[in-house]
Amino acid sequence: MDTRIKELIDLTEKKFGLENYYLHSHDIFRRGDFFNNTIYTLCMEWFPNHETVEKDGSNPDGTAVIEIDIHSHKFTSAIFVKGKTYAHNGVAFANSTKNEIIKWIEQETDLVYEKQFKLRKEEERELHFMECIDGVAVSPSGYIELRYNEEGKLTYFSNHGQYPSKEMVIEEDYSLTFEKVKHLAKEQVKLLEYPSHEEKRLFPIFAVEEIYIRNDQTYTIPFEFFADVNSYKKIEQPIHWDEPLKQTFDRKELNLTEEVTVEQAYASEPSPDSFPITNEEQEKCIEAVRDLLRQKYPNETGKWILKTLHREKGYIHAALRANKQDKRVFQRKLMVMIDAEHLHAVNYMDNLFMLEMFNEFQEPEKIMIEKEEAFDKLKDLFMLKPYHVYDFDKKQYVLCGKVDCDYGVNAATGEVIALNDL
Structure with missing residues (x-):
């Protein structure tokens, strides 16, 4: 295994507390964005130690499907199948407050709340955000979604957006x-x-x-x-x-x-x-x-x-x-x-x-x-x-x-x- 990929895998295991998991598979994917840039991501499937592939080929409950940007080392998604997690000392929110979660998202994404993303909807143990530019909505819009369980443990995180630089935005007063x-x-x-x-x-x-x-x-x-x-x-x-x-x-x-x-x-x-x-x-x-x-x-x-x-x-x-x-x-x-x-x-x-x-x-x-x-x-x-x-x-x-x-x-x-x- 390439040492650079091994480094990302080790980072993921530590970050999300996957001691009770084993790496089932990993693949590299690429996609383009609106600006004709190419983004490379490493996608990993981590299975709980006591699980194997289901008979129908689907991933067992509790599987962690995690993607990380290969160049920025920023995680773009971390999804635990059926909202079930066996992670130990992984990502958790002690108080499960909105401000605590927003601070975590800012830290993980390098985005600024109410400058590049803002709250769209709040539900029980779920927060839905939309992409923005200085608080103004964006089209096509990106989104950030985060869910956690009764214990405050992360069960779903997805970040999908363009988040353009200031040079790409024509600034003017709305009239x-x-x-x-x-x-x-x-x-x-x-x-x-x-x-x-x-x-x-x-x-x-x-x-x-x-x-x-x-x-x-x-x-x-x-x-x-x-x-x-x-x-x-x-x-x-x-x-x-x-x-x-x-x-x-x-x-x-x-x-x-x-x-x-x-x-x-x-x-x-x-x-x-x-x-x-x-x-x-x-x-x-x-x-x-x-x-x-x-x-x-x-x-x-x-x-x-x-x-x-x-x-x-x-x-x-x-x-x-x-x-x-x-x-x-x-x-x-x-x-x-x-x-x-x-x-x-x-x-x-x-x-x-x-x-x-x-x-x-x-x-x-x-x-x-x-x-x-x-x-x-x-x-x-x-x-x-x-x-x-x-x-x-x-x-x-x-x-x-x-x-x-x-x-x-x-x-x-x-x-x-x-x-x-x-």
């Missing part, structure tokens, strides 16, 4: 008010059909589609673009063709496992996912998407828009949306997975099967009110909150206001309802 963005907020009121699985019917609801508005009101950022992936490349291109491609498309099983060596980790070799998509790759990806559509959706030329491309686990993912959407809250989507080396489609996911189950639901009642009336009913219920949003074009965090609303208006009755009740 948005609802009156300033009222016209944009009104545009976000959409008539959608919300499904009720309990009643097996669709409800016509005027609801607010979330959006980020730049602090200087020069542009907006759609909510849909945010997910836990590397940088997107926006395409926004309808896909057309003249004739179908008369070939069968054979789905290939995706290989999502990657063997990472110690040498690669300590040399900080960039992950393939960290490289930007070149213009040449973009054109070939568009052709790959077009060929798949010509094979699987031969009569739908012009009906699909290629929204974005991004790298993920060794593949290039192409996200598509149907050009003409119906009014249902869940929209038609397609994801095409492209071999990053040969640049041809190898698999795809279509959410049509999920949407088709709503065809059996009772149709929505007749629309009785207009958008203008719905907006008047909702305007005092809108939320406008400051957010630092990562702008993939600027490669910086920009200050925005997030327009959202927890309520909607039943277009058949005019009743204002909480969307969570649907």
